[in-house]
Amino acid sequence: MAGEKVAGDVALDPRLDFLAGTIAGAAAIAVGHPFDTVKVRFQNPSTAGKYSSTFHALTTIVREEGPRGLFKGMASPMASAPILNGFVFAIYGFLMKAQLRSENAVPTLTQVFLAGAGCGILSSAITTPIELVKICQQQILEPTSKRLLSGAPPNIPSTRELARRIYRERGIAGLYRGISATAYREIGFGSYFAAYEASTRFFSRPRPGHDSAEVAGRHPDVPWYGLLISGGFAGAFSWFTTFPFDVVKTRMQSSADGHPRPYRNTWSTIVASYRAEGAGVFFRGLAPTLIRAIPVNMVTFSTFELVVNTLS
Known part of the structure; x- marks a missing residue:
């Protein structure tokens, strides 16, 4: 009926999705960045042996470099x-x-996966240079004791300075080092959205007069704990x-300083890492990543749903 909006209409409004996703992304970064720093330290061969566990890495970084x-x-x-x-x-x-024939159609999990994988691949063009600069900053070791003795401020280049330096020394290709591995990793957005959708459907309780298509669009009838569990499950899964592709990406981008290393491309990085350290290397740093993924994605999806349902 004209003038009426059902949940399915709200679900497919790109403007509202963009606003809600942006707010959710900011909340997720604030919650999860410390664990991302730990993950990068574990995946970087030059710092991996320094830490014995996630907790040890967190406490060591705070002790040596400050919070x-x-x-x-x-x-x-x-x-x-x-x-x-x-x-x-x-x-x-x-x-x-x-992919849908009508606004109120209920997507299959296959359609959800394809939409998620597609947006992940497209987003890798933006993600790659952002993560490369972040990783270069995260692997800078600067003990607090040395700073205190010298009285000097932290010698960490800003995001803009580092990006300019990389571009000046290696051009646009330097900023996009590791893009293939990033794209492979970002296909995981397919499983991310599919896992979330499957989980929320498990928790959904349609209200009288509302069909499953409306509930599938946004999730107003999923209890708050269902949203949290679904978000955490989707992130971890x-x-x-x-x-493994995140490990490969991190190794390629950590070697962006130009030193001769065997991390020239995705395949050579996989082969060199396996020969040197075995299959276990591809899951190095998984523990802090999963510890981070659960609360971060609880925050991401619950914030997203809150914004959408508030503004719809």
């Missing part, structure tokens, strides 16, 4: 990742809409399925 050591490189993702997150949700909604 701000956990937030190194956060400026880069905070300045751009929330907007990128908004684009991810907006592109996901657009690709979903392109998607990271577990694509984590």
Whole structure:
């Protein structure tokens, strides 16, 4: 009926998806960045042996570099990742809409996966340089004791300075080092959205007069704990399925300083890493990533749903 909006209509509004995704992305960065720093330290061969566990890495970084050591490189993702997150949700909604015959159609999980994988691949063009700069900042080791003795301020280049330096020394290709591995990893957005949709459907309780198509569009009838559990499950599941490519990406981008290393491309990095350290290397840093993924994606999806349902 004209003038009426059902949940399915709200679900496929790219403008609302973009706004809600941007706000959710900012909240997620604030919650998860310390664990991302730990993950990068574990995946970087030059620092991996320094830490024995996630907790040991957290406490060691705080002791040697101060609390701000956990937030190194956060400026880069905070300045751009929330907007990128908004684009991810907006592109996901657009690709979903392109697959459905009507606004109220209930998407299959296969359609959800394809829309998620598509938006992930497209977003890798923006994600790659952002993460490269972040990783370069996160792997800078600067003990607090040395700073205190010298009285000098932290010698960490800003996001803009580092990006300019990389571009000046290696051109645009330097900023996009690791893009293939990033794209493979970002296909995991397919499992990310599919896992979330499957989980929320399990928790959904349609209200009288509302059919399943409306509930599938946004999730107003899923209890708050269902949204939290679904978000945490989606984050952990998607990271577990694509984590080896994140290790490969981190190794390629950590070697962007030009030293001769065997990380020339995705395949050579996989082969060299396996020969040197075995299959276990592809899951190094998984523990802090999963610890981070659960609360971060609880915050991401619950914030997204809150904004959408508030403004719809």
